[in-house]
Amino acid sequence: xxxxxxxxxxxxxxxxxxxxxxxxxxxxxxxxxxxxxxxxxxxxxxxxxxxxxxxxxxxxxxxxxxxxxxxxxxxxxxxxxxxxxxxxxxxxxxxxxxxxxxxxxxxxxxxxxx
Amino acid sequence: xxxxxxxxxxxxxxxxxxxxxxxxxxxxxxxxxxxxxxxxxxxxxxxxxxxxxxxxxxxxxxxxxxxxxxxxxxxxxxxxxxxxxxxxxxxxxxxxxxxxxxxxxxxxx
Numbered sequence: 001x002x003x004x005x006x007x008x009x010x011x012x013x014x015x016x017x018x019x020x021x022x023x024x025x026x027x028x029x030x031x032x033x034x035x036x037x038x039x040x041x042x043x044x045x046x047x048x049x050x051x052x053x054x055x056x057x058x059x060x061x062x063x064x065x066x067x068x069x070x071x072x073x074x075x076x077x078x079x080x081x082x083x084x085x086x087x088x089x090x091x092x093x094x095x096x097x098x099x100x101x102x103x104x105x106x107x108x109x110x111x112x113x114x
Numbered sequence: 115x116x117x118x119x120x121x122x123x124x125x126x127x128x129x130x131x132x133x134x135x136x137x138x139x140x141x142x143x144x145x146x147x148x149x150x151x152x153x154x155x156x157x158x159x160x161x162x163x164x165x166x167x168x169x170x171x172x173x174x175x176x177x178x179x180x181x182x183x184x185x186x187x188x189x190x191x192x193x194x195x196x197x198x199x200x201x202x203x204x205x206x207x208x209x210x211x212x213x214x215x216x217x218x219x220x221x222x223x
Contacts, residue, residue, distance in 0.1 A: 042213030042215050
């Protein structure tokens, strides 16, 4: 079982460049999330999705866009990268059948914006 | 505002017991989670408490007191592989997770 797979694992961007992070899960989970993790701070929710074709803003959505065209995939886009977006990004998924809403995380994508 | 507090770093000795505390203030409460995160890796689920009391799972136990807004994670018979960050997260009334900054646990031989 692959679980949650994120690509790429590492990326260096210049200010103003764009990129897309891909998240894929093979557990048939309904819910998917994008978080960012910065030193000294808790995980912060960027965007999330409760099903195919639906997305919603989290705590820190500015500068990011998302799409969920297929149930198994959740894409995070940066249209014009800024140094403040240097972070480790985690994708996670969970099942509506999981009463406790336990999250399964991907391995993370480390993004540096110069 | 919503807030989760946990110590930044703790040190313990191999074979000993350590307790990591977490206090929370959230708009409503729908459960408290503990996750383990090894350096450079993804967080993995450890425990979930929604009712008061102690939940035991092998060497790890988690306690919740809703009236005090308090939880702790108890790790027994510490092993070197337990060196990691431990993340406390609370689910609010909108079923959104609020995360603490994590407690880095250092295990010494």
